[in-house]
Amino acid sequence: MKAMKQRKKRAKKGEPQTVTKAVTHIRLEAANPGKLAALDQLAQVFLALTQQYVALFCTDELPDGFRAPCFPTPLSDRWHRVAMQQAAGIAQAWRTKRANAYQEYLDALAEYQEHQTAGTSDPAAKAPKWREWDVPTPRQPCIQANANVVKLEAATESSFDGWLKVSTLDKGTPLLVPIQFSDYHKEQLTDPKTGQRRKINSSVTLNKRDGVWWLTLSYTETVTVQTPPDAPIIGIDVGIANFLTTSDGKQYGSFHRRLRERQKRDREKRRRKARLRKCLEKQGVPKDKLPSTSSATGQRLIRHVRQAINRAVNLCFEEHEGCQFAYEQLSVASMRHKARAMNAYMRASNLGHIPDQIAWNATKRGVAATKVKSAYSSQECHVCHYVDRKNRPNQQTFCCQVCGHTTHADVNASRNLAARLHDAELRACTTRHEVKALLMRRHEQWKQIVGLVVVQPPVCAASRTPVSLAQRG
């Protein structure tokens, strides 16, 4: 069970938040195999139409699930609309992700050019390049249907829990698939407060994975935020060495040695398989006879890491009862920065899972947790606001080049995140460039207030020379 949708806006104390919870893995089984074949047939046509609209909405038009139908299909008008709306959702998510990535690229390019002009660029550094994204193609059949085309109906006889009534290509002949809930599903679908069956949302999802059809139902729950607005603020920095580091100096979970070793073994296994594939391909072995490149151990490893993340987030919330949280809105750039040690699929699937898990824990516990901008949070000095990559002489250490403030790098970052919770000026910044300019202005103000001038550039960590500062006047 997990949160599908959560309100993005920051919730205030006493304000109800609605959470949509999914009930997954309800297996569709039919005594009559012909029934599910009709569903396969429908899915094929549906997927093809969805793909046409995805391409349209990603390239030529803005996503609009209510536009006039423009592709021929044997599907009914209702199914046509469902396909178009699903495509609009896929295209919108793709456009948002692409726009973010493109902005990150522009920021990286601007930073590169700044260094070029200032003559401070690393000779090995290359200008960032933009590679245009491909239009997304769903691999497995997935149908997000509404009650116009798929309906869950209560069973009148006792042997089943319900019927799924699916309208098909054969108009007027709906498909009826019996639904049987497991004890686990029944428990999820019962409100523990009232003991009553929850109201199931009318939209359902049908997925086909490895030849099996699965149904996902959902229900909406209201959770009230209990955190008072003046509750202590805990900043959370997200990373690999430590999954969570809090601004009070605690650390939770880690991508530790055992996981690292498993990951390495899995990577080698996949490389060997890829080489074998190539070899067989050259010998003219047909594609469907080649060994698969997807890895079961890889999937297991991802699950294992996610469980470790979930435990870490749980413990962090338990140990900070009565607090509110500020955590980072991970950007592509900060993920890249944080995850050099991981390979691509681990990075994509797991770093993003940490903030999701924080949001989910906060919602289900009625605790206030707010995403804040992460730009430069790892390079900014928490004391004097000076921003410099050199403030991080290595992965663990933060040592300010100006004021000499020295601490664990992740603790410095989490304190910055905590301070950003009520920072309206910083929230108003729209680019990384603006964030940096604001922080440097604050640094100038800090210098004026403390009346300090740097007489010689301090050297940190690497040589362990103390930082020298001289009082002005």
Ligand SMILES: [Zn+2]
């Ligand atoms: Zn400083």
